[in-house]
Amino acid sequence: MLSPHVQRELTRIFGEDDVLTSPISCEAYAYDSSPFFAQPEAVVLADSTEEIGQLMELATRHGIVVIARGAGTNLSGGCVPTHGGIVVAMSRMDRILEIDPVNETAWVEPGVTNMALQEAVAAHGYMFAPDPASLKVATIGGNVAECAGGMRGVKFGVTRDHLLALEVVMSDGEVVMLGEGGKYLPGIDVTGLFCGSEGTFGIITKIKVKLTPLAEAVRTMMAVFDSLDKAGDTVSAIIAKGIIPTTLEIMDQVLVRAVDDFLQLGLPREAEAILLIEVDGFAVEVDRQCETIVAICTRLGATRVSRANSEEERKNLWLARRSGNGALGRIKAAYMVQDVTVPRYKLPGMLRLVADIASKYGIVIAQMAHAGDGNLHPHLLYDPYDPDEKQRVEEAAKEIFHAALEEGGTLTGEHGIGIEKLDYMPWAFSQDDLEFMLLVKRALDPQMLLNRGKVLSFAMEES
Amino acid sequence: MGKEYSLQELEKRILRCNRCGTCQDVCPTYRITGNENDVARSRVRLARLVLEGKYQWGEEEQLTANLNACLLCKACVAVCPANVPTDEIVMEARKYTQQRKGLPPFNRIAYRGVFSHNKRLALLTRVIRMYQKSGMNRVVQRSGFLKLLKDWGKAEDLLPPMPAQSLGQMLPDLLRPPASTTLRVVFFAGCAINFFYSRIGAASIRVLQANACQVAVPEVGCCGGPHQSGGDFSEAMRLAKGNIDRVLAQRPDVIVSDCATCSSVLKEYAALLGNDAEYGPRSAEFSAKVRDINELIVEKGWLRDLAPLAGRVSYHDPCHLARGQGITAAPRTILRSIPGLEMVEMREADMCCGGAGSYGALHPDMSRRILDRKMGNFKGTGATILATSCPSCAMQLEYGIRRHGLTASVMHPMELLALSCEKGRAPGAAAQTSGER
Ligand SMILES: Cc1cc2nc3c(=O)[nH]c(=O)nc-3n(C[C@H](O)[C@H](O)[C@H](O)COP(=O)(O)OP(=O)(O)OC[C@H]3O[C@@H](n4cnc5c(N)ncnc54)[C@H](O)[C@@H]3O)c2cc1C
Ligand code: SF4
Ligand code: SF4
Numbered sequence: 001m002l003s004p005h006v007q008r009e010l011t012r013i014f015g016e017d018d019v020l021t022s023p024i025s026c027e028a029y030a031y032d033s034s035p036f037f038a039q040p041e042a043v044v045l046a047d048s049t050e051e052i053g054q055l056m057e058l059a060t061r062h063g064i065v066v067i068a069r070g071a072g073t074n075l076s077g078g079c080v081p082t083h084g085g086i087v088v089a090m091s092r093m094d095r096i097l098e099i100d101p102v103n104e105t106a107w108v109e110p111g112v113t114n115m116a117l118q119e120a121v122a123a124h125g126y127m128f129a130p131d132p133a134s135l136k137v138a139t140i141g142g143n144v145a146e147c148a149g150g151m152r153g154v155k156f157g158v159t160r161d162h163l164l165a166l167e168v169v170m171s172d173g174e175v176v177m178l179g180e181g182g183k184y185l186p187g188i189d190v191t192g193l194f195c196g197s198e199g200t201f202g203i204i205t206k207i208k209v210k211l212t213p214l215a216e217a218v219r220t221m222m223a224v225f226d227s228l229d230k231a232g233d234t235v236s237a238i239i240a241k242g243i244i245p246t247t248l249e250i251m252d253q254v255l256v257r258a259v260d261d262f263l264q265l266g267l268p269r270e271a272e273a274i275l276l277i278e279v280d281g282f283a284v285e286v287d288r289q290c291e292t293i294v295a296i297c298t299r300l301g302a303t304r305v306s307r308a309n310s311e312e313e314r315k316n317l318w319l320a321r322r323s324g325n326g327a328l329g330r331i332k333a334a335y336m337v338q339d340v341t342v343p344r345y346k347l348p349g350m351l352r353l354v355a356d357i358a359s360k361y362g363i364v365i366a367q368m369a370h371a372g373d374g375n376l377h378p379h380l381l382y383d384p385y386d387p388d389e390k391q392r393v394e395e396a397a398k399e400i401f402h403a404a405l406e407e408g409g410t411l412t413g414e415h416g417i418g419i420e421k422l423d424y425m426p427w428a429f430s431q432d433d434l435e436f437m438l439l440v441k442r443a444l445d446p447q448m449l450l451n452r453g454k455v456l457s458f459a460m461e462e463s
Numbered sequence: 464m465g466k467e468y469s470l471q472e473l474e475k476r477i478l479r480c481n482r483c484g485t486c487q488d489v490c491p492t493y494r495i496t497g498n499e500n501d502v503a504r505s506r507v508r509l510a511r512l513v514l515e516g517k518y519q520w521g522e523e524e525q526l527t528a529n530l531n532a533c534l535l536c537k538a539c540v541a542v543c544p545a546n547v548p549t550d551e552i553v554m555e556a557r558k559y560t561q562q563r564k565g566l567p568p569f570n571r572i573a574y575r576g577v578f579s580h581n582k583r584l585a586l587l588t589r590v591i592r593m594y595q596k597s598g599m600n601r602v603v604q605r606s607g608f609l610k611l612l613k614d615w616g617k618a619e620d621l622l623p624p625m626p627a628q629s630l631g632q633m634l635p636d637l638l639r640p641p642a643s644t645t646l647r648v649v650f651f652a653g654c655a656i657n658f659f660y661s662r663i664g665a666a667s668i669r670v671l672q673a674n675a676c677q678v679a680v681p682e683v684g685c686c687g688g689p690h691q692s693g694g695d696f697s698e699a700m701r702l703a704k705g706n707i708d709r710v711l712a713q714r715p716d717v718i719v720s721d722c723a724t725c726s727s728v729l730k731e732y733a734a735l736l737g738n739d740a741e742y743g744p745r746s747a748e749f750s751a752k753v754r755d756i757n758e759l760i761v762e763k764g765w766l767r768d769l770a771p772l773a774g775r776v777s778y779h780d781p782c783h784l785a786r787g788q789g790i791t792a793a794p795r796t797i798l799r800s801i802p803g804l805e806m807v808e809m810r811e812a813d814m815c816c817g818g819a820g821s822y823g824a825l826h827p828d829m830s831r832r833i834l835d836r837k838m839g840n841f842k843g844t845g846a847t848i849l850a851t852s853c854p855s856c857a858m859q860l861e862y863g864i865r866r867h868g869l870t871a872s873v874m875h876p877m878e879l880l881a882l883s884c885e886k887g888r889a890p891g892a893a894a895q896t897s898g899e900r
Binding site: 020022023024025027028029031032033045071072073089091092094111113115134136137138259261262323324325326327328329330333334335384 | 478479480481482483484485487488497498499500502504505508509512518523525526529543544545546547
């Protein structure tokens with residue numbers, strides 16, 4: 001419980017209506033899209049950098065934990081207040097401050113949704129390259145804090161590659177400008193440090209991003225396979241050919257069926273796996289690439305390759321892909337989604353391994369992957385009221401993490417560590433590595449107030 | 464709307480929400496406040512916490528308030544990848560709350576007491592009309608007389624001007640035997656149409672008759688929609704049974720309504736009474752015959768010797784039509800068929816107007832903020848006519864027009880079609896069939 005004094009101070013800073021303290025209103029901020037829950041002690045709805053500055057001063061004075069929150073769609077528990085404290089919701093700081101087509105940049109507030117930015121810059125012939133499947137609601141602040149990737153990641157990289165500058169409120173309330181065009185121009189890439197920091201280094205209040213010109217032509221294809229193996233091999237073959245599609249996504253049968261139940265698009269329900277492939281560039285170039293890709297798919301055993309013939313067909317295919325996670329709710333009430341990566345050429349083996357792990361533990365694993373990046377998203381489905389099944393899912397998850405690391409991969413491509421993967425950090429990193437991260441954390445947030453217990457376990461922080 | 468669940472079924476639906484957050488994109492209450500207490504994900508979460516035993520229905524005032532703040536607009540349902548029926552979950556929650564706590568005062572007085580009994584509603588309409596006409600508004604407001612009408616008092620500035628005659632009173636002038644009958648149609652005159660918007664009902668009947676329908680307008684009760692929204696399922700079922708009896712007695716080919724709420728509720732009588740031994744099969748027969756009026760007109764085709772109307776029109780999709788029944792094209796097709804009328808789409812045309820039945824009266828602040836957004840979108844079109852297919856939306860939109868000092872008029876597509884159609888025939892025909900004042 002926050003002291004009456006702190007509550008009064010919060011009301012003074014944010015105004016009565018924008019401070020939530022009742023248990024019921026805090027319930028709405030006790031979770032994100034991960035399977036974890038914990039109640040905050042208060043929630044504040046921020047409108048400005050100044051308010052957040054004052055909040056952090058207050059928090060530092062009283063040693064209160066503060067958790068930044070965008071849309072609360074991260075999948076690793078990044079927004080869950082496991083150590084109590086105050087959630088600061090960025091949803092109202094949602095203005096696009098400047099679009100500069102000449103320099104191909106935009107300044108936005110952190111609560112702007114990825115989609116709102118996409119729509120605003122599309123009017124100028126641009127896109128913001130990172131396009132997480134959650135783009136309709138996920139915020140740019142959340143994208144930066146998680147270093148979100150997306151389906152275009154194969155060709156354009158992740159948020160880190162499109163981030164230019166940040167305004168950040170530090171743990172003591174100081175407001176700093178990092179990166180290009182700011183007051184402080186540090187020699188090392190401090191901006192980059194905040195990308196993927198999961199709200200543990202500072203609260204991001206303004207973001208300058210790089211814009212990417214929209215391509216002249218786009219072609220979208222769907223290849224249907226009667227085995228997951230063949231689909232995996234096809235991915236490797238396409239990349240080996242030197243073609244870098246904008247998108248190269250794989251979905252297995254469980255997902256295809258769940259999504260088709262939702263959208264009723266007539267997706268190939270009999271398929272063991274489908275590949276969604278998109279190429280962009282100049283018209284002549286993409287048509288040639290298309291032909292090559294179709295040839296490869298056919299040679300490696302695709303039962304069918306079809307092209308989207310209209311913008312609507314194309315949109316439907318991507319809607320199908322983006323609805324993946326959500327649609328799984330139709331099968332089981334809960335899932336744990338993993339985000340392991342492996343070197344691209346090891347993707348087919350890894351897909352197979354995950355499928356084997358599913359049968360070994362007798363659970364349903366729905367697989368999708370940003371295949372072109374070797375980034376797997378196995379969704380381990382379970383019934384939250386069935387402790388035995390949950391246990392088996394946890395065991396299976398461990399085995400998948402282990403396998404990925406063995407193959408020279410990583411714990412997470414884009415979903416972050418949060419609390420979900422804390423236990424595995426010591427597998428992925430040496431003690432030295434972890435201690436170095438802790439040093440950085442201490443330098444920026446000596447009291448460990450910002451999103452305590454995320455990325456680095458608090459037990460370790462205390463040691 | 465329509466179905467009552469067992470607790471188990473309810474739990475299954477609640478559990479489908481895996482908190483993906485997609486509903487934030489469309490939920491009007493969240494878009495207005497940016498507070499996650501006002502989004503589907505959190506409403507479903509609260510229901511789940513009750514089922515898990517952390518809270519009890521009706522014990523926590525704020526929990527009840529959060530669930531009551533839902534517009535039941537189904538925008539979240541339409542985009543939810545996990546097919547979580549948040550609107551139905553909220554109605555169930557209201558039902559359980561009510562079972563523990565009894566009906567909230569507004570529901571008790573306005574729904575059980577008024578909507579359930581036509582005569583009382585007629586009386587209320589007359590009282591309101593007298594009050595509006597006599598210029599007593601200000602005196603009365605100060606004296607607090609209107610408080611006698613309990614929560615309707617809060618709704619005072621929301622109410623449209625009351626028509627001089629209810630639809631029922633207009634019927635003798637209105638109904639005529641058609642020259643060549645193709646279809647026996649029962650026109651279901653819902654409460655709002657009958658008492659507040661008789662002009663819309665009259666236009667619909669004229670259009671039907673002009674298009675070779677034989678129209679019967681039996682006396683019916685409330686469709687039960689408001690009761691279901693409030694979680695009062697037993698009263699909704701009682702009303703449904705009465706309506707089924709009265710309407711099927713007419714042996715109609717089609718049952719039609721120009722109120723999006725009524726038609727969506729009527730279409731689901733089959734689901735509501737599916738398990739009823741006596742009414743199960745009859746409710747299925749009933750629901751299969753129900754059509755929204757736009758839907759029916761487009762289905763059967765309509766006379767095209769239409770006279771031009773001047774003006775620019777923009778169309779607002781009622782929740783109960785767009786998502787409740789999946790009808791968005793038919794009203795637009797009809798509006799586009801009217802020569803001279805320019806049709807312009809507004810942004811977010813299918814976003815709830817914030818009216819949502821009695822919502823405007825119970826949540827004036829939220830309702831007005833949603834309405835302001837709607838009005839902003841409408842102004843952007845430069846249109847002079849705001850068309851919509853539900854009297855409940857019409858009431859809210861007319862309030863919006865007054866509130867924003869606009870001169871535009873709110874009209875049902877049937878009013879425009881009737882005008883154009885009657886002008887297109889003999890001059891004077893319009894005056895002859897018009898029962899409005
Ligand atoms: C259906 C679905 C599909 C998804 N698809 C993808 C995908 O394709 N690619 C991908 O990368 N991710 C994906 N995600 C995960 C998630 O959407 C992303 O991580 C996204 O970037 C989170 O944004 P958010 O606004 O929801 O952030 P939140 O979940 O609110 O926050 C995420 C983290 O960022 C911190 N944070 C938020 N705002 C700030 C700020 N202003 N300053 C400092 N810290 C802040 C929070 O403390 C938290 O640790 C998906 C999620 C879902 C539910
Ligand atoms: S869109 Fe559906 S599954 Fe997703 S959070 Fe909203 S209600 Fe839950
Ligand atoms: S029905 Fe409408 S108001 Fe209610 S939760 Fe869904 S979108 Fe929001």
